[in-house]
Amino acid sequence: xxxxxxxxxxxxxxxxxxxxxxxxxxxxxxxxxxxxxxxxxxxxxxxxxxxxxxxxxxxxxxxxxxxxxxxxxxxxxxxxxxxxxxxxxxxxxxxxxxxxxxxxxxxxxxxx
Amino acid sequence: xxxxxxxxxxxxxxxxxxxxxxxxxxxxxxxxxxxxxxxxxxxxxxxxxxxxxxxxxxxxxxxxxxxxxxxxxxxxxxxxxxxxxxxxxxxxxxxxxxxxxxxxxxxxxxxx
Numbered sequence: 001x002x003x004x005x006x007x008x009x010x011x012x013x014x015x016x017x018x019x020x021x022x023x024x025x026x027x028x029x030x031x032x033x034x035x036x037x038x039x040x041x042x043x044x045x046x047x048x049x050x051x052x053x054x055x056x057x058x059x060x061x062x063x064x065x066x067x068x069x070x071x072x073x074x075x076x077x078x079x080x081x082x083x084x085x086x087x088x089x090x091x092x093x094x095x096x097x098x099x100x101x102x103x104x105x106x107x108x109x110x111x112x
Numbered sequence: 113x114x115x116x117x118x119x120x121x122x123x124x125x126x127x128x129x130x131x132x133x134x135x136x137x138x139x140x141x142x143x144x145x146x147x148x149x150x151x152x153x154x155x156x157x158x159x160x161x162x163x164x165x166x167x168x169x170x171x172x173x174x175x176x177x178x179x180x181x182x183x184x185x186x187x188x189x190x191x192x193x194x195x196x197x198x199x200x201x202x203x204x205x206x207x208x209x210x211x212x213x214x215x216x217x218x219x220x221x222x223x224x
Contacts, residue, residue: 006154032210043116043202043215044155089154095210098168099145102154 003027004092006103013110019077021106023090026071030092034100035064035075038087047088048075080110116141116205116216124222125193133188133219135203143167143208144186146178149200149218161186162208190221198223 005024013019023033031052036044050057050064050073057064063076077084087107091100117136125131137144143162147155157170161180175191184205190197200220204213 004154034212036215041217043217046212046214049212091154098160099157099170100147100155100213102156104154105152 002104003101004090004103006090006106008106009104010107011109013080013108015080015082015110015112017080017110019075019080019084019108019110021075021088021090021108022072023074023092023103024070024072025092025101027092027094027101028071029094029097030101031095032093033064033066033073034091035062036089036091036102038089038105044089077108080108082110082112084108085110116203116214118201118203118216118219120219121217122220122222124224126224127193127195129193130189130191131193131221133190133201133203133221135186135188135205135216137184137186137203137205138214141205141207141214142184143206143211144180144184145204145206145213146186146188147202147204147215148172149202151199155202158188193223195223197221 034049035047037047038044061078066073087105090103145160146158149155159169160167164180180186200218202218204215206213
Protein backbone atom coordinates (compact mmCIF):
# COMPACT_ATOMS: atom_id res chain seq x y z
CA UNK A 1 0.00 0.00 0.00
CA UNK A 2 1.38 3.36 -1.06
CA UNK A 3 1.76 5.46 2.11
CA UNK A 4 2.17 8.69 0.16
CA UNK A 5 0.25 9.31 -3.06
CA UNK A 6 1.69 11.81 -5.53
CA UNK A 7 0.24 13.49 -8.59
CA UNK A 8 0.57 14.22 -11.41
CA UNK A 9 2.94 11.60 -12.78
CA UNK A 10 4.29 14.09 -15.29
CA UNK A 11 3.98 17.83 -15.79
CA UNK A 12 4.92 20.18 -18.62
CA UNK A 13 5.15 23.89 -17.83
CA UNK A 14 6.22 26.90 -19.84
CA UNK A 15 9.23 28.87 -18.66
CA UNK A 16 8.10 31.45 -16.13
CA UNK A 17 5.00 29.50 -15.19
CA UNK A 18 4.03 27.89 -11.88
CA UNK A 19 4.56 24.16 -11.35
CA UNK A 20 2.32 22.49 -8.78
CA UNK A 21 2.79 18.95 -7.47
CA UNK A 22 0.43 17.40 -4.96
CA UNK A 23 0.79 14.70 -2.34
CA UNK A 24 -1.61 13.03 0.07
CA UNK A 25 -1.05 10.73 3.03
CA UNK A 26 -3.13 8.65 5.41
CA UNK A 27 -0.89 8.07 8.41
CA UNK A 28 -1.65 10.83 10.93
CA UNK A 29 1.60 10.02 12.74
CA UNK A 30 3.56 11.58 9.90
CA UNK A 31 5.04 14.88 11.04
CA UNK A 32 7.88 15.59 8.63
CA UNK A 33 7.31 16.22 4.93
CA UNK A 34 10.36 16.81 2.70
CA UNK A 35 10.53 17.29 -1.03
CA UNK A 36 13.43 15.90 -3.03
CA UNK A 37 14.64 16.80 -6.53
CA UNK A 38 16.34 14.14 -8.62
CA UNK A 39 18.20 14.63 -11.89
CA UNK A 40 18.98 11.67 -14.19
CA UNK A 41 21.94 9.67 -12.90
CA UNK A 42 21.92 11.46 -9.56
CA UNK A 43 20.55 10.76 -6.12
CA UNK A 44 17.63 12.70 -4.64
CA UNK A 45 18.61 16.11 -3.27
CA UNK A 46 16.67 17.67 -0.40
CA UNK A 47 14.84 20.73 -1.69
CA UNK A 48 12.61 21.94 1.12
CA UNK A 49 10.78 20.39 4.08
CA UNK A 50 7.90 21.28 6.38
CA UNK A 51 6.48 20.18 9.71
CA UNK A 52 2.75 20.34 10.56
CA UNK A 53 3.08 23.30 12.92
CA UNK A 54 3.05 25.66 9.92
CA UNK A 55 0.79 25.76 6.87
CA UNK A 56 3.33 27.15 4.44
CA UNK A 57 7.08 27.37 4.01
CA UNK A 58 8.88 29.31 1.33
CA UNK A 59 12.49 29.09 0.22
CA UNK A 60 13.29 31.17 -2.83
CA UNK A 61 11.06 30.06 -5.71
CA UNK A 62 9.93 26.92 -3.87
CA UNK A 63 6.93 26.86 -1.53
CA UNK A 64 5.35 24.00 0.39
CA UNK A 65 1.68 24.34 1.29
CA UNK A 66 0.41 22.02 4.00
CA UNK A 67 -3.19 21.16 4.86
CA UNK A 68 -3.24 19.05 8.01
CA UNK A 69 -6.99 18.45 8.09
CA UNK A 70 -7.01 17.22 4.49
CA UNK A 71 -3.75 15.32 4.95
CA UNK A 72 -2.35 16.91 1.83
CA UNK A 73 0.70 18.93 0.95
CA UNK A 74 1.97 20.44 -2.25
CA UNK A 75 5.06 21.92 -3.84
CA UNK A 76 4.79 25.12 -5.83
CA UNK A 77 7.67 26.19 -8.07
CA UNK A 78 7.30 29.81 -9.04
CA UNK A 79 8.86 31.26 -12.21
CA UNK A 80 9.76 27.75 -13.40
CA UNK A 81 13.02 27.50 -15.33
CA UNK A 82 14.35 24.87 -17.77
CA UNK A 83 16.96 24.00 -15.12
CA UNK A 84 14.10 22.90 -12.85
CA UNK A 85 13.37 20.01 -15.23
CA UNK A 86 13.80 16.96 -13.02
CA UNK A 87 11.81 14.35 -11.11
CA UNK A 88 10.35 15.55 -7.84
CA UNK A 89 9.48 13.27 -4.93
CA UNK A 90 7.44 14.05 -1.88
CA UNK A 91 8.09 12.03 1.24
CA UNK A 92 6.87 11.66 4.80
CA UNK A 93 8.08 10.27 8.07
CA UNK A 94 7.15 10.33 11.74
CA UNK A 95 9.15 11.35 14.80
CA UNK A 96 11.30 8.51 16.02
CA UNK A 97 10.82 6.49 12.86
CA UNK A 98 13.77 5.52 10.79
CA UNK A 99 12.51 5.76 7.28
CA UNK A 100 11.10 8.08 4.69
CA UNK A 101 8.04 6.99 2.71
CA UNK A 102 8.31 8.38 -0.81
CA UNK A 103 5.70 9.18 -3.40
CA UNK A 104 6.03 7.76 -6.89
CA UNK A 105 7.53 10.93 -8.34
CA UNK A 106 6.56 13.66 -10.79
CA UNK A 107 8.62 14.25 -13.90
CA UNK A 108 8.65 17.99 -14.53
CA UNK A 109 9.60 19.41 -17.91
CA UNK A 110 9.94 23.18 -18.26
CA UNK A 111 9.76 24.32 -21.87
CA UNK A 112 11.88 27.36 -22.80
CA UNK B 113 32.37 19.17 3.51
CA UNK B 114 32.29 15.85 1.65
CA UNK B 115 28.87 14.55 0.74
CA UNK B 116 27.65 10.98 0.67
CA UNK B 117 29.72 8.83 -1.68
CA UNK B 118 28.78 5.39 -2.99
CA UNK B 119 30.73 2.75 -4.85
CA UNK B 120 30.67 1.28 -7.35
CA UNK B 121 28.49 3.46 -9.59
CA UNK B 122 27.41 0.56 -11.78
CA UNK B 123 27.45 -3.19 -11.31
CA UNK B 124 26.29 -6.14 -13.39
CA UNK B 125 25.62 -9.49 -11.75
CA UNK B 126 23.83 -12.70 -12.61
CA UNK B 127 21.03 -14.43 -10.75
CA UNK B 128 22.13 -16.26 -7.63
CA UNK B 129 25.27 -14.22 -7.10
CA UNK B 130 26.06 -12.04 -4.12
CA UNK B 131 26.89 -8.32 -4.13
CA UNK B 132 28.33 -5.76 -1.72
CA UNK B 133 27.67 -2.06 -2.12
CA UNK B 134 29.54 0.60 -0.17
CA UNK B 135 28.68 3.99 1.26
CA UNK B 136 30.69 6.70 2.96
CA UNK B 137 28.50 9.01 4.98
CA UNK B 138 28.68 12.78 4.96
CA UNK B 139 31.21 14.15 7.42
CA UNK B 140 29.85 14.03 10.97
CA UNK B 141 26.78 11.96 10.09
CA UNK B 142 26.40 8.90 12.33
CA UNK B 143 23.27 7.38 10.78
CA UNK B 144 23.08 5.63 7.43
CA UNK B 145 19.96 4.45 5.63
CA UNK B 146 19.70 2.33 2.51
CA UNK B 147 16.94 2.60 -0.09
CA UNK B 148 16.08 0.67 -3.25
CA UNK B 149 14.75 2.70 -6.19
CA UNK B 150 13.22 0.68 -9.01
CA UNK B 151 13.00 2.36 -12.41
CA UNK B 152 10.28 5.00 -12.46
CA UNK B 153 9.50 4.60 -8.76
CA UNK B 154 10.28 6.38 -5.52
CA UNK B 155 12.95 5.04 -3.17
CA UNK B 156 11.88 2.30 -0.76
CA UNK B 157 13.46 1.96 2.67
CA UNK B 158 15.59 -1.14 3.20
CA UNK B 159 17.16 -0.51 6.63
CA UNK B 160 19.01 1.99 8.77
CA UNK B 161 22.19 1.74 10.81
CA UNK B 162 23.09 3.77 13.86
CA UNK B 163 26.18 3.16 15.97
CA UNK B 164 26.93 -0.03 14.05
CA UNK B 165 23.52 -1.57 14.87
CA UNK B 166 20.51 -2.07 12.61
CA UNK B 167 17.97 0.52 13.70
CA UNK B 168 14.87 -0.24 11.68
CA UNK B 169 14.09 -2.31 8.63
CA UNK B 170 11.63 -2.09 5.77
CA UNK B 171 9.81 -4.87 3.98
CA UNK B 172 12.86 -6.60 2.55
CA UNK B 173 13.88 -10.26 3.02
CA UNK B 174 16.83 -11.35 5.19
CA UNK B 175 19.05 -11.83 2.14
CA UNK B 176 19.40 -8.05 2.30
CA UNK B 177 21.86 -7.35 5.11
CA UNK B 178 24.18 -4.57 6.12
CA UNK B 179 27.02 -3.36 8.23
CA UNK B 180 28.12 -0.07 9.67
CA UNK B 181 31.71 0.58 10.63
CA UNK B 182 33.19 2.73 13.43
CA UNK B 183 33.84 5.55 10.93
CA UNK B 184 30.08 5.42 10.09
CA UNK B 185 30.62 4.08 6.59
CA UNK B 186 28.30 1.25 5.62
CA UNK B 187 27.84 -1.76 3.37
CA UNK B 188 24.75 -3.30 1.84
CA UNK B 189 25.00 -6.99 1.05
CA UNK B 190 22.50 -8.84 -1.08
CA UNK B 191 22.66 -12.64 -1.39
CA UNK B 192 21.03 -14.93 -3.93
CA UNK B 193 20.37 -12.11 -6.36
CA UNK B 194 17.07 -12.14 -8.24
CA UNK B 195 16.09 -10.35 -11.44
CA UNK B 196 13.79 -8.03 -9.42
CA UNK B 197 16.80 -6.80 -7.46
CA UNK B 198 17.78 -4.73 -10.49
CA UNK B 199 17.50 -1.15 -9.23
CA UNK B 200 19.33 1.95 -8.09
CA UNK B 201 20.53 1.48 -4.52
CA UNK B 202 20.74 4.69 -2.58
CA UNK B 203 22.53 5.44 0.64
CA UNK B 204 21.48 8.39 2.80
CA UNK B 205 23.24 9.76 5.85
CA UNK B 206 22.04 12.02 8.62
CA UNK B 207 22.77 13.15 12.14
CA UNK B 208 20.04 10.78 13.30
CA UNK B 209 16.72 11.48 14.96
CA UNK B 210 14.63 13.93 12.97
CA UNK B 211 17.55 15.37 11.04
CA UNK B 212 17.30 15.49 7.22
CA UNK B 213 18.65 12.60 5.19
CA UNK B 214 21.15 13.41 2.45
CA UNK B 215 21.53 10.98 -0.42
CA UNK B 216 24.43 9.76 -2.49
CA UNK B 217 24.15 9.24 -6.25
CA UNK B 218 23.56 5.53 -5.84
CA UNK B 219 24.80 2.28 -7.30
CA UNK B 220 22.99 1.03 -10.40
CA UNK B 221 22.72 -2.76 -10.05
CA UNK B 222 21.68 -4.82 -13.05
CA UNK B 223 20.89 -8.52 -12.71
CA UNK B 224 21.12 -10.68 -15.85
